[in-house]
Amino acid sequence: MAEKHELHEKGLRLTPQRELVLSAVRALGHATPEEVAEKVRQTHPGINLSTVYRNLETLENVGLVQHTHLGHGGATYHAAEELTHLHLVCGTCGSVGDAPIDVAANFVQNLSDDYGFKTDVTHFAIYGTCAACVK
Amino acid sequence: MAEKHELHEKGLRLTPQRELVLSAVRALGHATPEEVAEKVRQTHPGINLSTVYRNLETLENVGLVQHTHLGHGGATYHAAEELTHLHLVCGTCGSVGDAPIDVAANFVQNLSDDYGFKTDVTHFAIYGTCAACVK
DNA sequence: AAGCGAGTTGCGAACAATTCGCAGTAGTTA
DNA sequence: TAACTACTGCGAATTGTTCGCAACTCGCTT
Ligand SMILES: [Mn+2]
Ligand SMILES: [Mn+2]
Ligand SMILES: [Zn+2]
Ligand SMILES: [Zn+2]
Numbered sequence: 001m002a003e004k005h006e007l008h009e010k011g012l013r014l015t016p017q018r019e020l021v022l023s024a025v026r027a028l029g030h031a032t033p034e035e036v037a038e039k040v041r042q043t044h045p046g047i048n049l050s051t052v053y054r055n056l057e058t059l060e061n062v063g064l065v066q067h068t069h070l071g072h073g074g075a076t077y078h079a080a081e082e083l084t085h086l087h088l089v090c091g092t093c094g095s096v097g098d099a100p101i102d103v104a105a106n107f108v109q110n111l112s113d114d115y116g117f118k119t120d121v122t123h124f125a126i127y128g129t130c131a132a133c134v135k
Numbered sequence: 136m137a138e139k140h141e142l143h144e145k146g147l148r149l150t151p152q153r154e155l156v157l158s159a160v161r162a163l164g165h166a167t168p169e170e171v172a173e174k175v176r177q178t179h180p181g182i183n184l185s186t187v188y189r190n191l192e193t194l195e196n197v198g199l200v201q202h203t204h205l206g207h208g209g210a211t212y213h214a215a216e217e218l219t220h221l222h223l224v225c226g227t228c229g230s231v232g233d234a235p236i237d238v239a240a241n242f243v244q245n246l247s248d249d250y251g252f253k254t255d256v257t258h259f260a261i262y263g264t265c266a267a268c269v270k
Numbered sequence: 271a272a273g274c275g276a277g278t279t280g281c282g283a284a285c286a287a288t289t290c291g292c293a294g295t296a297g298t299t300a
Numbered sequence: 301t302a303a304c305t306a307c308t309g310c311g312a313a314t315t316g317t318t319c320g321c322a323a324c325t326c327g328c329t330t
Contacts, residue, residue, distance in 0.1 A: 013305095054307080152279070181280080
């Protein structure tokens with residue numbers, strides 16, 4: 001329950017709903033707010049969708065959760081600990097593959113050297129065509 | 136007017152509205168549907184927002200225009216000829232910088248070699264912190 | 271030049287996703 | 301336990317995008 005501290009430090013509280021949202025995100029890997037709500041409701045049907053949105057935002061501010069963009073709209077949420085890979089999204093079949101961040105190490109270095117730009121490769125997906133769809 | 140052919144080949148028509156949307160996109164560099172509408176309306180106030188959406192979609196299908204994601208939601212449109220750079224979006228100040236695609240050449244190659252994944256680096260922005268904000 | 275058919279437009283309504291306002295509820299600290 | 305304030309549920313409001321439809325018009329054919 002390290003999260004208890006993270007929250008209390010900033011005057012925030014650990015409510016059942018907040019805990020449920022966090023563990024849903026952890027269980028799901030990556031999920032949209034709607035998917036998180038659905039998951040939480042499997043055990044606690046009363047939880048409101050706006051509560052999910054608000055808690056995702058709060059958990060993100062505290063650093064326990066992070067969002068990325070895998071599709072053409074919306075956001076999907078990850079547990080912060082788990083966001084150690086980048087996402088390969090196929091525009092043809094819609095599949096989402098993972099790859100270790102180091103495949104981008106060189107690229108990130110280039111941007112830093114040439115533009116002084118510090119890149120977070122996980123925030124947006126890498127878009128293209130997957131191996132299966134290329135054939 | 137090369138676009139005339141692109142369109143007619145597929146049974147589509149070149150209407151004034153369509154032409155206006157295309158030249159607005161070309162003039163603006165990158166723009167949201169709303170911004171395109173605003174631009175077009177400076178000379179032709181009657182144009183409907185849904186017409187702009189429909190034409191952006193059509194022009195994209197024909198290959199004259201392309202969309203990218205620079206922000207947390209929505210899409211922004213580019214003229215296809217002009218989409219020869221990638222976008223560096225700063226999460227702190229919101230600025231959008233350009234960089235030639237070759238800075239990603241090595242990265243793209245890695246993904247191809249290791250995963251058979253063919254990357255389109257222009258579709259999603261590269262997210263991070265710009266030089267100005269790093270200091 | 272006139273006519274026709276299918277693509278296109280404007281308009282309003284419909285939708286989907288996300289955010290707000292508010293009154294009641296419930297963690298936390300003292 | 302009392303008090304303070306964050307948080308929740310709920311419904312309404314916003315924002316961004318898509319639809320349905322009748323009227324219109326581009327581009328092709330007589
Ligand atoms: Mn897209
Ligand atoms: Mn984002
Ligand atoms: Zn695929
Ligand atoms: Zn910046």
